Amino acid sequence: MKQVFAVLTVVAVIALIWYAACVPMNIKGVLSELERGGAEVQPPTASARRDLGEFGLVTNNTFAIPAAWEQKKPRLPSPHQVVIELWETTVEKNITSKRSLIYHGWVTLSATMLGFVIGTGLGILLAVGIVHSRVMDLSVMPWAIVSQTIPIIALAPMIIVVLYSVGVQGIIPKAIISAYLSFFPVVVGMVKGLRSPDAMQLDLLRTYSASRSQGFWKLRLPASMPYLFTSLKIGIAASLVGAIVGELPTGAVAGLGARLLAGSYYGQTVQIWSALFAAAILAACLVGLLGVIERMVLKRMGMAQ
Amino acid sequence: MNTESTTQPVIEARQLDLTFQTNDGPIHALKDVNLTIDKGEFVSFIGPSGCGKTTFLRCIAALETPTGGTLTVNGMTPDEARRNRAYGYVFQAAGLYPWRTIAKNIKLPLEIMGYSAAEQEERVSKVLELVDLAGFEGKFPWQLSGGMQQRASIARALAFDADILLMDEPFGALDEIVRDHLNEQLLALWARTEKTIGFVTHSIPEAVYLSTKIVVMSPRPGRITDVIDSPLPKERPLDIRDTPEFIEVAHRVRDGLRAGHSYDS
Numbered sequence: 001m002k003q004v005f006a007v008l009t010v011v012a013v014i015a016l017i018w019y020a021a022c023v024p025m026n027i028k029g030v031l032s033e034l035e036r037g038g039a040e041v042q043p044p045t046a047s048a049r050r051d052l053g054e055f056g057l058v059t060n061n062t063f064a065i066p067a068a069w070e071q072k073k074p075r076l077p078s079p080h081q082v083v084i085e086l087w088e089t090t091v092e093k094n095i096t097s098k099r100s101l102i103y104h105g106w107v108t109l110s111a112t113m114l115g116f117v118i119g120t121g122l123g124i125l126l127a128v129g130i131v132h133s134r135v136m137d138l139s140v141m142p143w144a145i146v147s148q149t150i151p152i153i154a155l156a157p158m159i160i161v162v163l164y165s166v167g168v169q170g171i172i173p174k175a176i177i178s179a180y181l182s183f184f185p186v187v188v189g190m191v192k193g194l195r196s197p198d199a200m201q202l203d204l205l206r207t208y209s210a211s212r213s214q215g216f217w218k219l220r221l222p223a224s225m226p227y228l229f230t231s232l233k234i235g236i237a238a239s240l241v242g243a244i245v246g247e248l249p250t251g252a253v254a255g256l257g258a259r260l261l262a263g264s265y266y267g268q269t270v271q272i273w274s275a276l277f278a279a280a281i282l283a284a285c286l287v288g289l290l291g292v293i294e295r296m297v298l299k300r301m302g303m304a305q
Numbered sequence: 306m307n308t309e310s311t312t313q314p315v316i317e318a319r320q321l322d323l324t325f326q327t328n329d330g331p332i333h334a335l336k337d338v339n340l341t342i343d344k345g346e347f348v349s350f351i352g353p354s355g356c357g358k359t360t361f362l363r364c365i366a367a368l369e370t371p372t373g374g375t376l377t378v379n380g381m382t383p384d385e386a387r388r389n390r391a392y393g394y395v396f397q398a399a400g401l402y403p404w405r406t407i408a409k410n411i412k413l414p415l416e417i418m419g420y421s422a423a424e425q426e427e428r429v430s431k432v433l434e435l436v437d438l439a440g441f442e443g444k445f446p447w448q449l450s451g452g453m454q455q456r457a458s459i460a461r462a463l464a465f466d467a468d469i470l471l472m473d474e475p476f477g478a479l480d481e482i483v484r485d486h487l488n489e490q491l492l493a494l495w496a497r498t499e500k501t502i503g504f505v506t507h508s509i510p511e512a513v514y515l516s517t518k519i520v521v522m523s524p525r526p527g528r529i530t531d532v533i534d535s536p537l538p539k540e541r542p543l544d545i546r547d548t549p550e551f552i553e554v555a556h557r558v559r560d561g562l563r564a565g566h567s568y569d570s
Contacts, residue, residue: 200396203368207394209387210417218413222404301404302445 015079019069024054025076026068031057033071034064077270085274098254101278107255108243109282111171115178116239120232122179123186130187131194131220132212141191148184152177152242157249173250178242182235189231193224225301229294236286244279256282313380315469315501316342316365322373323360323527333526334360335371340520340529344468347495347502349512350520351558352565357527358505358520362471365503366394379468390418392469393462397477399454401446401461407433408442411461418465432460435494452483456490463498471503476511485543488514492541509562513537513555514546521558523565531561 031041031049042060043049049057058065069078077085086101093100126144129136156177163173197219205215247257256279263272298304321338324331335357342348350358363369364376367383378386386392393414401410408429415425433439436456446454455475462470476484488511495502506512512519513535521531535554537545545551 200398200400204394204396204400205417206368207366207387207392208414208417209390214417218417219402222402225404302406303404 018076018079022074022076022078023058023065023068026071026074027054027057027061027064029073029075030064030067030071031061034067073267074269077273081270082273082277085270086277089274090278101256101259101274104254104256104259104275105278105282108240108247108257108279111174111243111246111255112178112236112239112286114171114175115180115242116182116236118175119179119182119235119239120186123183123231123235124190124228126183126187127190127194128216130191132216141187144184144187147180152181152245153248155180156245160246160250174243174246174255177246178239181238181242185231185234185238186228189227189234190224193227194220196227197223222301226298226303229290229297233287233290233294236290237283240279240283240286314341315344315346316340316376316378316503318361318364318374318376320374321361321364321371321376323357323364323369323371335364336526336528338374338527338529340532342501342503342518344501345499346518347504347516348518348520349504349506349516350522351506351509351512352522352530352562353507353524355524355527356522356565357524358522359473360527361522362473362503362505365469366392366471390465390467392471393465393467395455395459395462395470395472395475397474399446399451399458401454401457403446406443406445407438407449407457410446410457411464414461414465420465428464428466432463435463435497436460437490450483452479452487455479455487459491459494463494467500469501469503473505474507475504477506484511489543491515496539509555509558510546513551513558514541514543519554519558521561521565523562528565530565531557533557533561 028049032046035041035044041049041064043052052060068074069081071077074081089099089101093102095102095106097103126136126140130140131137159177159180160169160173163169163176194216201219201223202215205219210218244255244257244260247255248261252258252261256275259275259278260272263269263275295304318338318340321335322333323335324333338357338361350361352358360369364371365378365383367387376383379389379391381389381391401407402413405413411429411432412425415428420428429442430439433442436459438453438456438460441449441453441457446457449457459470459472459475462472476487479487492515504512504515517535517539519531519533519535520529521533522528523530533554536550537554
């Protein structure tokens, strides 16, 4: 109960700041619209209003404040506008509709999941190689680190263009971009996890004359599980970012990235914000789901107390 | 079996030398170590830190490779002896796998060595009974006290029934009361199984109470300064520690430790 109260308090404070920010952000547009509609605004000319500044406009035209929360194309939409848009485009729209966020979310989610599976598999394989081979440790790790220093926004169009020229399009390029982002945390976490058994644990296996593969399956792999789940949570959020970024340069017609793009073309800020929130909610659900799986697996393994 | 193999020592070290190469130059961990351990003996290694007692035990287990001299275990090189499952090793920490139950932890060496499932079950219940942990098969390590965890790790070392049990300060991290109890249990276990035990400790009463032979060592370079054959009877209640014989042996160990230690610095 205390926790719920704390969360609600934070949400309320954020909403309050948000509503407050909407007023100066939107006041200019609101006043122009009101003037066109025949209302008296202070100062009356557009150039004078430009010189006055947002806060001056607000104090001169306090009657216009409620209108700042109800604009059709505001600079900053107010929270309830975003919530209403989210509601209308998820619950009230048929999911086959091109305006349904569920439909767009599913398009992005499928690319995210495919990319996440590829990235996780690749990450685990690389980590196993790095732990078992000194050559791979010295050669692969630097490249893995370098790969993450290239801004994905610069790389994504190239990946899409190159793949398109060899005839690969659709979900695959997006999945590859999201795999590119998600393999790295998995490599780093798994390497740390597979190396987590201490010298004594390794000595113990030596006293049994255990083989390397026995050491891997019986000691290193189970010991790495908590590390794996931590990296998976980071990896899946990165996967979602990758899938959305992968939708931007193609001018994709479907997906949360496409919604963001279309929103910015037509100045539909409410649509942009609701797509952003949909992405955030989706990421939270995915991370939450992994958290549940983590608890179940670790509990089954006896590692959660 | 001929008579020669029955009189053969279980562990024999001749002029054993071990030098570690470190960044600060070579460290002479063992110098000229000569020791014979016969079957069924309980041998304690005692000395200040850096005297090479653990290193010597690790040499027997083929976890370290001596740089000079000879060392045989059951008449074989330590490496061969390990492959023949000559010993079980108990470390300072219990080191049980947190994701395995106690029974599964004890099965670990059995799985690696390829015992059948039925035999694994049988051996687990046998060794759990030996260390007085019957009924704890299904518990996870964190559900057990430190002393119980260390007993489980001893059971794990006993599971494949090696003739030799090597123990590296197994009770070092436990409190005095638990330690007394475990010492008593260890003696009972030794009497029942007739294993040869190598036991590293830095506690004089523990060494004297447990051992038939006490090896006193001193550091820089690590070497043996005294080997004491205990006159105490095999049957040892805890209050044997108040008898004059016990005190006399303890005294001799203390003298040996003092002689090996240079106080001129």
